[in-house]
Amino acid sequence: MSVGGLAAKSNVSTIPRHLTAIARTDLSKPMSLAIADGVVVRNSSVFDYGCGRGGDVQRLTAMGYTAHGWDPGHHPDVEIRPADIVNLGYVVNVIEDPAERVQALRSAWGLAREVLIVAARPDWEARTLPGRRHGDGIITSKGTFQKFFTQEELRAWIDGALGVRSVAAAPGVFYVFRDGIRAQSFFASRIRQRPVAVRRPKVSEVLYDAHRNAMDGLAVFVTGRGRLPEAWELGSNVECLLDAFSSVKQAAAVLRRVVGERDWDNDLAAARDRAAQDLLVYLALAAFAGRPKASGLPPDVALDVKALFGSYKAACEQADMLLRQVADQKAINTACTRSPIGKLTPEALYVHVSVLGSLDPLLRVYEGCARALTGAVSEATLIKFARTAGKVSYLAYPAFDRDPHPALWVSLRADLPRLNVKHRDFSASANPPILHRKETFVPEGYPGREKFARLTRQEERAGLLEENSTIGTRDGWQRRLNELGYRLSGHRLLRAAPR
Structure with a gap:
């Protein structure tokens, strides 16, 4: 993307920033992530601040979103306007003046009613782009400027310039939320395990059969959250249920009967255990960004706390105990050794990403600390938990399912004590590392x-x-x-x- 001549339009750059704009055939990484993460939803308005050639705006509009964009080099006459979601995608890395860079960030933040998305090129990409030093970046062979950021450098720069706490969405991509409760909802949703499959009814029940979709929605909620929902938490299903039953509680009683009382009670107990673990992991990790007060919890999370722990204080006390263990490498090693899932080596425990939610809560917090640093690594196939050092690695094996001995494509390692992220690319290697015994990871x-x-x-x-x-x-x-x-x-x- 390109940007220049920002809100004040007082600085004139002699570096051709417009040449950095890329002609894309699909959505950019930050916009794709924002949609996948539920940050951008159907009724969101989107403004792309420094939109380059406008590819994201065109594709979002074609997908049914309300989207506009401005760029001084390619779309200078478009009105700069506020929006629910503002994207500052790969803009700050092409601005050679540090003061103007901060101005661009603050200008974009001033337009964002709900969320600002900030993306910049990570430091490991500098290896593939030769150039001569210029300020805190390089001048490329095209004469353009590029500033590369380490993950923690980008976070600290955003937070320092805006006076907020950003959330790592992925390597090189951060979200900045206006509303703290929405930020906590997003954070909690990334930790919560998926609901288990709902059991088939054992007996016929006229009311259940007549309202099957709504009743199945209720069952999914209970198996995912370990408690009965309030009416407002059921969304579009609530009217159907309340028309047929006097309350959500009565609907659940019918559901318990048709599923089988023993099976229902067992499923509910297991769901409570899973939901309690999810909540502890969330509260432990929330401490890094400043754990909210009870009044700052999302309403649904507050209900989880009350149902599963009785009080916020009790839940936080248990979460703090869990968090303290992450700093104890012996405790981490013990959790790795005892894990019934994954491949254990003398140095590490390797697990497939699909089992993360089933791991010991301590290992989930260990990984969550790494993800708070790196953001979600969507291409990861395996997660490597170091047993003797505070390091978590995300390993990408694109051919894992089809290749009997898949090759390592990319490795991203979070070094927690040093707050450092190391990227290694094996995609062009003639002799990459490969896997054996694939069944041990899954x-x-x-x-x-x-x-x-x-x-x-x-x-x-x-x-x-x-x-x-x-x-x-x-x-x-x-x-x-x-x-x-x-x-x-x-x-x-x-x-x-x-x-």
Whole structure:
């Protein structure tokens, strides 16, 4: 994106910022994230401040959103207007004057009624872009300026310039919320586990059958939150339920009968345990950004606290105990060692991202500390919990499901004591690290798990996995296959044809 001649329009840059604008074929990363995260919703108005060629505005409009954008180089005549969501996407990194950079941030923040999205290029991209030093950045071969930010540097810069606490959405992308309660709702939603599948009714019930969709919505809420909802929490289902039943409580009583009282009670107890763990993880991690007072909790979270812990004070006391353990590497090591899920090595515990919500709450807080630093790493396949150092890594294996021994594509490591994020790119490596024993990373019921396990058994019988020190890379693994006379066809091990 490009920007220049900001609100005051007093600075004239001799650097051609408009040349940094990219012609995109899809939504930019920050806008895609904001939609996926529920920050941008259907009734949101969006303003792209420094929109470049206007690709995001065009695509958002085509998708049915109310979107406008301004850019001094490409769309200088568009009215600069307030909006619910303002996007400052890859703008601050092309401004060479630090004072003007801050002015751009504050101008965009002044337009945002609800949320400001700020995106900038992360420091590891500097390795791929040669240039000569200029100020705190570089001048590229095109004559444009680029300033690269470390993750914590970008956060500190935003927070310092605006006097707020931003939320890491992803590497290089932050959200700044106007309303603290909305920020807490977003934070809590990222931690909450998905509801479990609702049991099928055991008996026929006329009222249930007549209002199945609304009743199933009630069941999903209960299994996700471990409590009965208030009427306002049911959204569009509430009118249907209250027309058929005198109260939500009566509807739940009918649901309990048709599901089976014992099964319902067991499901509710399990849901309460999961929801209590989610709440403790949320409150523990909320301490980093300044845990809200009870009056600052989202209404639904306040109801969770009352139902699951009785009081906010009691919940915070338990969350603080959990948070203190994160600084105890022995406690982290014990939690890794005892984990029934994942692959344990002498240095770390590796788990598939799909099992994060099922881990010990201490490991969830450990990972949450890392995510508070990095933001969500959407491309991650595995999470690596270091057992002897405060480090959590996100590992991307794009071919995990289809390749019997997938190659590592990208690694992003959060070093918690140093507040540092390290990025390593293996995508162009001729000999990248690869995985074995894929079934050990995933939970029971994971699609393809039995296929993974069957291949591991075949490789064990063939003696292929005995040389751990040599088979961890693509070349080393291929040599081992050749030495013992085997080849792979999908997830099947076959004898190689004689040479």
